[in-house]
Amino acid sequence: MSDAKKSSTVKGAPKLPEVQQHLVRPNDPVIGTIVSTKRCTVSDRSASYVRHIEIDVAGTALEGSWRAGQSFGVLPPGTTPSGKPHKLRLYSISCPTGGETGDGTIISTTLKRLIDEHWDDHTLYLGECSNYLADLQVGDKVELTGPAGKRFLLPENPEDHNFIFFAAGTGIAPFRGMIGDLVKAGMPSRVDLFMGVSYETDLLYDNEFKELAKDYPDRFFYRPAISRHLTHNQSRYMYVQHRLEEDRAVLTEILKSERTLIYICGIAKMEMGIFRMLKRILDPESLAQYLKIDPSIGDDPDQWDRSMIPRKIKPTKRLMLEVY
Ligand SMILES: Cc1cc2nc3c(=O)[nH]c(=O)nc-3n(C[C@H](O)[C@H](O)[C@H](O)COP(=O)(O)OP(=O)(O)OC[C@H]3O[C@@H](n4cnc5c(N)ncnc54)[C@H](O)[C@@H]3O)c2cc1C
Incomplete structure (x- = not known):
């Protein structure tokens, strides 16, 4: 091996596990139920609204399907101004591999509301999916897909x-x-x-x-x-x-x-x-x-x-x- 090649060799590269992906697709989402939603900033005085949201996926194809580091998809209801269904948004899973309770039934994420002034005309700009998800109450249903991602593990x-x-x-x-x-x-x-x-x-x-x-x-x-x-x-x-x-x-x-x-x-x-x-x-x-x-x-x-x-x-x- 040449010196140049030797010095570029990466030592200690990790062996990543095989994971399941796209078990649940946007054309056939599963329904999860919100079981907990609370702010997870250190202080309620924070100007940014970030919530820890836990969703029950028991009995669906998502149950026990993910590894820490993967994401899941959320399909917000309704349509865009041009009449098309809203696109799926991805959210990183914020719980360990077995979920919040260890039995694979409760998935969670860390969600930030997108709230801003519109770049063009300074009217209020509210992100579609993040505000939909952050508004959901315990007991509400949500359409989910996933899991997604195979390298951030x-x-x-x-x-x-x-x-x-x-x-x-x-x-x-x-x-x-x-x-x-x-x-x-x-x-x-x-x-x-x-x-x-x-x-x-x-x-x-x-x-x-x-x-x-x-x-x-x-x-x-x-x-x-x-x-x-x-x-x-x-x-x-x-x-x-x-x-x-x-x-x-x-x-x-x-x-x-x-x-x-x-x-x-x-x-x-x-x-x-x-x-x-x-x-x-x-x-x-x-x-x-x-x-x-x-x-x-x-x-x-x-x-x-x-x-x-x-x-x-x-x-x-x-x-x-x-x-x-
Ligand atoms: C792999 C992955 C993991 C993610 N994980 C998380 C996570 O764990 N938590 C989380 O909160 N988010 C996460 N996201 C981001 C998430 O998917 C959404 O993009 C985010 O919630 C915003 O979606 P929204 O529907 O609320 O906003 P949208 O309605 O989609 O609005 C966002 C779009 O509007 C435009 N826009 C933004 N601000 C303005 C403005 N002021 N004026 C005009 N236009 C504007 C931007 O071009 C942007 O594309 C992740 C994304 C990816 C790809």
């Missing part, structure tokens, strides 16, 4: 890996499920969870993660990053990559380990900031374990942009990306 042998999870906003959903699976397995791995939000009041499932950090002080590390104000433990505005930079003394060593896998989930564009920071803090050989970089884009990460993904900046098998 824990590996078959999680004990062989360390996990670095980067979440922005509702991107936390799949990680809550995966962490649940790791807890059920006795937390066999080191997990560093980066959680990025605008304001401290927007942190999601904050108490759950703080409890886990207490329960597993040498395995589970919770690293919030607040981007729009300072906090008692944050002296600058931070996106998740700035938290990585701040904690780099420990994390550079973790990233260099062949055991480590990176997962990124949340708002599209977040990945670029993380990629740039990885370039800054890692030596070329370690960086190549996560990203295959085309030399033509140069050495200055400030010159990189999102259009280079995936042709010129290609995640390896040790970096899983799900942004939307």
Whole structure:
């Protein structure tokens, strides 16, 4: 093998499990029943409306069908202004593989209402499906499809890996499920969870993660990053990559380990900031374990942009990306 080939070999690539996909399709959805819906921001004073929603799928083809990290589909009722049925929207599953109760009957997600002013005329803009789902009450029915996704998963042998999870906003959903699976397995791995939000009041499932950090002080590390104000433990505005930079003394060593896998989930564009920071803090050989970089884009990460993904900046098998 040539030296160039050797240095680009990815060590420690995970073996992902086989999963079921598209058991339930949009032309024949199943009916779930809302069993719980509550805000999951750390504070009710948060200006963002994010709900943890649990849906009973017992007796349907979705029961027991998913693995943590996959998504399910929601079909909002009604039609678009042009008279077509609304399209399906995907939501990440936020519970472990056996669901909220362990028996495969209760699926959940972390749902953010899309509420904004219209870009064109500043009238109120309400996302169709997110507001439909967030309005549903306990006992209401909802049309579902899925499961979907085959790559954003824990590996078959999680004990062989360390996990670095980067979440922005509702991107936390799949990680809550995966962490649940790791807890059920006795937390066999080191997990560093980066959680990025605008304001401290927007942190999601904050108490759950703080409890886990207490329960597993040498395995589970919770690293919030607040981007729009300072906090008692944050002296600058931070996106998740700035938290990585701040904690780099420990994390550079973790990233260099062949055991480590990176997962990124949340708002599209977040990945670029993380990629740039990885370039800054890692030596070329370690960086190549996560990203295959085309030399033509140069050495200055400030010159990189999102259009280079995936042709010129290609995640390896040790970096899983799900942004939307
Ligand atoms: C794999 C995957 C997993 C996902 N997981 C989650 C999850 O766990 N939680 C979650 O909350 N969401 C998740 N989403 C996003 C979700 O699927 C929906 O896209 C989201 O809920 C918005 O849908 P909506 O029907 O409410 O908005 P829509 O009615 O579809 O409106 C959104 C569209 O309107 C446009 N738009 C947005 N803002 C404005 C504005 N101000 N003015 C004019 N136009 C605008 C945009 O072009 C956008 O395409 C996920 C998406 C994917 C692909």
